[in-house]
Amino acid sequence: MNKVVQLSEASSIGIHAMVLIARSEVHMNVSDLAEKIGASRNHLAKVMQRLVKDGFVKSSRGPTGGFLLSKSPEEITLLDIYESIEGPIEPAACPLDRQVCPFGKCLMGGVVNKATIEIREYLKANTLKEMMGY
Amino acid sequence: MNKVVQLSEASSIGIHAMVLIARSEVHMNVSDLAEKIGASRNHLAKVMQRLVKDGFVKSSRGPTGGFLLSKSPEEITLLDIYESIEGPIEPAACPLDRQVCPFGKCLMGGVVNKATIEIREYLKANTLKEMMGY
DNA sequence: TCTAATGCAGTATTTCAATGCGCAAATATC
DNA sequence: GATATTTGCGCATTGAAATACTGCATTAGA
Numbered sequence A, B: 001m002n003k004v005v006q007l008s009e010a011s012s013i014g015i016h017a018m019v020l021i022a023r024s025e026v027h028m029n030v031s032d033l034a035e036k037i038g039a040s041r042n043h044l045a046k047v048m049q050r051l052v053k054d055g056f057v058k059s060s061r062g063p064t065g066g067f068l069l070s071k072s073p074e075e076i077t078l079l080d081i082y083e084s085i086e087g088p089i090e091p092a093a094c095p096l097d098r099q100v101c102p103f104g105k106c107l108m109g110g111v112v113n114k115a116t117i118e119i120r121e122y123l124k125a126n127t128l129k130e131m132m133g134y
Numbered sequence C: 001t002c003t004a005a006t007g008c009a010g011t012a013t014t015t016c017a018a019t020g021c022g023c024a025a026a027t028a029t030c
Numbered sequence D: 001g002a003t004a005t006t007t008g009c010g011c012a013t014t015g016a017a018a019t020a021c022t023g024c025a026t027t028a029g030a
Helices: A009-023 A030-037 A041-053 A078-086 A111-125 B009-023 B030-037 B041-053 B079-087 B111-125
Strands: A055-060 A066-069 B057-060 B066-069
Touching: A009 A030, A009 A066, A009 A078, A030 A041, A030 A066, A041 A055, A041 A066, A041 A078, A055 B111, A078 A111, A111 B111, B009 B030, B009 B041, B009 B066, B009 B079, B030 B041, B030 B066, B041 B057, B041 B066, B041 B079, B079 B111
Parallel strands: none
Antiparallel strands: A055 A066, B057 B066
């Protein structure tokens, strides 16, 4: 199991949960979400807290409680969700984490950067609306 | 510091070290390599052990010891080095690590996979020869 | 042959994300 | 009101990767 490109578990379950919430008419609670996604209930709960804080979902407690979108699905991009959970994507310069690469040109020739931008564009171009049919 | 695409420290310093070794006429030892790259001597030593085992470099001990390429630079791709250190790159399907994504289509629409392949192609297309001038 | 420089191998430590847990606060339902 | 259900939140635990340490084996050169 060796991945070059890897979304964290957190952002991944966050995006999946948001799609489920978008598709639902009624509140969805953490347990149901976690089960549907097949993820850890505890971990998902943590992730949801961030999304509530950043205003993408409204939560309500008590029986029949859970989460609802607080904006319409076309107003929330996957990038919004991702960055709410992970923080802003940075353009990933040198794979060695230096300001100044010890080499003249970067050995990776910008390919890492290019891949990052590609994924970022995808996340930005797609809203929950697009994902609702998935 | 949030990177979507991230080479591990290990593979990164491994590739950089190999370029330095390729450029050198004489043996390069771990301390010099580590200093030039600006990486941890200990970590680099570990990485070099793998590259020795997989036959990309010959090591010699004692004073004036260190590492030399055991093939010519055009015979070693960056992918060889990467996979020697990390193991084979797998095509990264669903970001949730499941055989069966709980959704109909993958929400990431293959963009993760595409980015992985792109990076892999770059690593495969470039040998140490190409990198020697960097 | 002796000494110092060096890689080797195994183990220990650190770090950080992922995960778990318990209790407090809120709130439908009866 | 009482009760059951649910999120909020802080702290603890776990697990895996990264990194460090240490004693040993090898070898060039004086």
